[in-house]
Amino acid sequence: MPMHDWTRVEASIFHAFHHGWIEEIARALNRGLLPHAYYALPEQVAVGFGPDVLTLQDEPPIDDNATLSNGNGTATALRTRPRTRFVAEIDAEFYRRKKKAVAVRHVTGDRLVAIVEIVSPGNKAAQKPFQAFIDKAYDLLERRIHLLIADPFPPTPRDPNGIHGAIWEQMQGESFRLPPDKPLTLVAYECDLLTRAFIEPVAVGDPLPDMPLFLEPDGCVMVPLEATYRDAFAVMPERWRKVLQPSDEK
Numbered sequence: 001m002p003m004h005d006w007t008r009v010e011a012s013i014f015h016a017f018h019h020g021w022i023e024e025i026a027r028a029l030n031r032g033l034l035p036h037a038y039y040a041l042p043e044q045v046a047v048g049f050g051p052d053v054l055t056l057q058d059e060p061p062i063d064d065n066a067t068l069s070n071g072n073g074t075a076t077a078l079r080t081r082p083r084t085r086f087v088a089e090i091d092a093e094f095y096r097r098k099k100k101a102v103a104v105r106h107v108t109g110d111r112l113v114a115i116v117e118i119v120s121p122g123n124k125a126a127q128k129p130f131q132a133f134i135d136k137a138y139d140l141l142e143r144r145i146h147l148l149i150a151d152p153f154p155p156t157p158r159d160p161n162g163i164h165g166a167i168w169e170q171m172q173g174e175s176f177r178l179p180p181d182k183p184l185t186l187v188a189y190e191c192d193l194l195t196r197a198f199i200e201p202v203a204v205g206d207p208l209p210d211m212p213l214f215l216e217p218d219g220c221v222m223v224p225l226e227a228t229y230r231d232a233f234a235v236m237p238e239r240w241r242k243v244l245q246p247s248d249e250k
Contacts, residue, residue: 001230002205003184004244006152011121013240014152018118020232025116028228029213033221038113113215114146116223119153119163130158130166137167144191146214148223151185163187164199171195182206186225192217 006014022042029040123133140147151163155178159166162185165176178185182201188211190196200209208229212220233241 001226001233002207003152003202003229004233005204006121006244007154008243009240011125014121017232017236018120020235021118021229022116024228024231025223025225028224029221033223035215038215040116112145114148114213115140116148116213117150119149119151121153123163124153124156124158127158130156133163134166134170138170141167141171141189141191141195146191147187147189148211148213149185149187149189150208150211150225151187154183162201164197168197186211188212188214188220190214190217190220 006017026040026042029038034040117137119133122129124130137147137149149163155162155165161176162178162183164185164187165178167187168174168176176199178201182203184202184204184206186200186202186209188198190198190212191214198212200211202208208225210222210224210226213223214220233244236244
């Protein structure tokens with residue numbers, strides 16, 4: 001199933017789909033994609049993002065090469081970094097530039113490790129919510145929380161090179177240019193002493209590739225964006241599926 005043109009419907013219609021897609025991603029992660037020490041939940045608010053899929057860890061960090069049970073009696077091996085069309089990197093100076101602080105944490109578990117976020121029209125509707133989104137992404141990456149962001153909306157004057165371009169410019173002061181024929185953005189961020197971005201530009205009509213969700217440096221699971229998108233779209237009201245779906249699409 002190709003990516004649809006969500007600018008053809010009102011924001012409320014996408015919001016309903018957004019909710020369903022988030023639920024499907026969480027289900028897919030919990031059905032065996034995540035090692036047993038991890039779980040995913042749809043959350044209304046997560047450090048200013050919401051609703052999001054939170055991937056949380058309730059045990060100490062696992063070994064880079066570990067193979068763990070996924071809770072269903074089978075083993076889940078974290079993958080190493082995948083290949084994407086673009087890869088960008090920020091060195092440790094990004095962290096050294098920040099002021100030192102004292103972090104106080106509760107001794108209980110449920111440590112936040114990663115977030116999956118799907119951009120909504122409201123995130124780009126005006127400068128204030130847009131900047132809040134960029135600031136929160138910046139803050140999460142500074143705290144070394146891994147991110148996977150899917151932006152199914154074309155660039156606006158606030159993000160002429162897509163959501164990743166805006167995040168990257170704020171983080172690194174460097175520009176990123178989307179290919180003219182691929183104006184939508186999928187991007188995964190891996191956070192360690194280096195911050196790496198794995199970018200897959202897509203267009204309306206493209207199938208969605210699986211994207212990495214990092215749980216630790218050089219350790220990720222692949223999120224089935226296409227399958228979860230398809231499942232969420234299949235239960236949309238027929239009235240709106242007909243609006244969004246080309247007549248020759250099966």
